[in-house]
Amino acid sequence: MIAFVRGKFARKSPSQVIVDVNGVGYELQISLHTYSFISNKEEGQLVTYLHITENGQTLFGFFEQTEKELFLQLISVSGVGASTARMMLSGLNPDEIMKAIVQGNTKQLEGVKGIGKKTAERLVLELRDKLAKVQTELSVSTGANHFRSVEQDVVQALVGLGIARPMAESAVKKVSLSAKESLSLEEFIKQALKNL
Template identity: 80%
Template sequence: MIAFVRGKFARKTPSQIIVDVNGVGYELQISLHTYSSISNKEEGQLHTYLHITENGQTLFGFATQGEKDLFLQLISVSGVGASTARMMLSGLQPDEIIKGIVQGNTKQLESVKGIGKKTAERIIVELRDKLAKISLETGVNSNIVFPSTERDAVTALTGLGIARAMAESAVKKVSDSAKETLSLEDIIKQALKNL
């Protein structure tokens, strides 16, 4: 499996890039989001996913590991192929997709070409819980976007077996009432008192 490619960007279009790796040109299919991230760069590294079908092999490239992870989650849904997932990442920002799924916003997902109501509903049903867990890592949550210390506090509380919604509420209460910047340890201690 090819995890990433690093080299010179020989040719770029909004949907495809050729990366020259020591004289070998790798053709990668990319999203508009990735293109925006690398459009001003002459060289760099892209995370990759090799998609193998009976008709051929396609290498997809991603500017970040987070975008690649979201792509893999999307193609795990029945009826969502690699092309559709790439279209979603071109039509919406990764954090918008995660937020739309976590909030159950079918209209937002349907705004992407090729996504109908049934597919949008299936994506939400199959990925809502999975993405709610990782959404804090990317700073996206159904209601709240936390700074990193608060995200870590919520993660720690859920690791202690506290329900995510309760943990988020307690951490938000602590951060809203804090008169100074609190350490991670202090946030967790105060949040535990608020439960």
Template identity: 65%
Template sequence: MIAFVKGKFVNKTPANVIVDVNDLGYDVNISLHTYSAIAELDSGLLYTHLQITENAQTLYGFFSLQEKELFLQLINVSGVGASTARMMLSGMKPEEIVKAIVQQNVKQLETIKGIGKKTAERLIVELKDKLAKQHNENVAGVSDVASVSFSNVGADAVTALIALGINRLMAENAVKKAEETLNNPRVEELIKTALKNI
């Protein structure tokens, strides 16, 4: 799987960007949210998700890991495909989507092209609980978490927890607490201790 691409942005549109990685061009589908973030950049890194279907292999790119994680959660909802999820991320900022789902705001979700009442309700039913804790932490402590720095082992532990399905803010808080109680831990030990803090 292609986790990210890093290189020159050869051609950018609000829907896609061609990234030159060592003379190999990747055609990456992006949201309007990501386009706004890279519009003034000549190069950079995009986190990616490769979707393989019978008829095509499509690479989706995201300026932030948070946007990628939300995209993956959205496409796991029945009836929401990659195109619809990208449309959602183009119509609303990631934090606005999370807020609308957590607050069960069906009407706001329906304003996005391709999202009807049934799909909006399904998004709320399937994602509300998963996103609620993340939303509360974003509102209450994002400034504190943003200043957190980790050792290499700590950073690896955070990455591993995110891969297990734990949102970034929870993972960082748990690893921070674990590092405070352990002395030069191995990454496996740090992960196990962090899991107890979640």
């Protein structure tokens, strides 16, 4: 099984990326959510899931592990295939999907192309309890704020320097909102320290 791929983004589109890993190009199907994180990056790492059917094999790529885990939950529901799950992650971000399912908001789910009333109801019925537990764990581990992985690393670094978590998260948010370009981890930490 391929757990992740790391390399240069040879070609990107909102639905697909080709990652050059030491001269081998891996074609990954991605969501708009993942594309929004990698659109301005030249290289990086994507967590993957290999979907095997009788008609072929498709490699899906995700910017975050949480997005992959939600994708796996979605495709476990009868009537939701890999393409539909990817469409859901393109129409709504993972937090919105989890919130809609946990709160039983079938109307919001039906707003996604390919999701009808019955499928939306089935998603709520089968995943509500599982996702409520996941949401609780996420809010506890990130103080109710869902940071991207770089932001999480910066928060951890600041906390390691003795700064209180709420102050660290606030500083990271300020930098994220004001940054015009993606910052290196080092630069991000420096900027966050200035915002304390």
